[in-house]
Amino acid sequence: MLTLPRLAVAAGVLLALMPGAARAEFPDREIRVVCGFAPGGACDIVSRLIAEHAAPIFGQRVIVENRAGAGGKIAMEFVARSAPDGHTVYTCAAGQMSMLPELPGPPLAVDPGRDMTPLAALAVPNYVLVVPADRPWRSMDDLIAHARANPGRLNYGSAGGGTMQQLAGESFKHFAQLDISHIPYRGAAPAIVDLTAGRIDMMFTNLADVTGQIQGNQVRVLAFSDDMGSEQFPGVPRTSQTWPDFVVGGFFGVCGAAGTPRAAAERWHDAMRRMAANPAVRERLLSLGLVPRVEGPDEFAATIARDRQRFGAVIRAAGIREE
The missing domain is CATH 3.40.190.10 (Periplasmic binding protein-like II)
Known part of the structure; x- marks a missing residue:
């Protein structure tokens, strides 16, 4: 007769043997880094730098996909609708994550605070x-x-x-x-x-x-x-x-769809730490006017929320609207 602990072990073994029951750890296939702007700009440059140096860290092919238009919203919506597993990420910046939600007008198809998960930040731009x-x-x-x-x-x-x-x-x-x-x-x-x-x-x-x-x-x-x-x-x-409240800067990092597992976020955080510690990557970032500043998922989420509050105040004071 099987005791309760033995029944639990047996059930676990049977579950593991069932097709599709075991979930592979991230990453187990090609990774896509989605940029919301045309090739040649800062978003594209950062995306390609991430792809180049994340590939050997993850041991998987990493490709960049440009989905330009609507101030980055097209790409953000694409990633938000993708599987929340860390394999499709958005090269997210303050403009999309902290500014867009504060602009007056029709509601966004994707709310960054609700539909996206901050994974890790890499750098802040001049x-x-x-x-x-x-x-x-x-x-x-x-x-x-x-x-x-x-x-x-x-x-x-x-x-x-x-x-x-x-x-x-x-x-x-x-x-x-x-x-x-x-x-x-x-x-x-x-x-x-x-x-x-x-x-x-x-x-x-x-x-x-x-x-x-x-x-x-x-x-x-x-x-x-x-x-x-x-x-x-x-x-x-x-x-x-000249004007103490005139501070407009930002950040570059990666965000995934809402519900991306914490384990995948931590793998991205580790990848960013290792990239920023690479002298070649650090030198490349600095040469582009990007200061390495790595943040994990919690710290990155706090940065996004802080900037959203700060930009919202400027938007309301200046009467800024999306054109």
């Missing part, structure tokens, strides 16, 4: 105000003076409506009391093409987006809107030095 190199403005004050003397004549570009670039641009309008127009693009890369060609007047964006253009003397940095600044540009001011 955020810069840049202008074409052929413009005469040598400082933020020069630009503001010109914009005020020519109301309605200047414009700024962004990676699309509802992006961090729009939040920064509209914040600039609000705090500096300027009349400038918003020109949304389908990603940062095409906006920067027009910026370097002089077809738009200015842009707030990740330093990673414009590192090459700065080095090639195609664009000029006038200010940082993040709260860090950069040793690469010691004389460039931060917007918060």
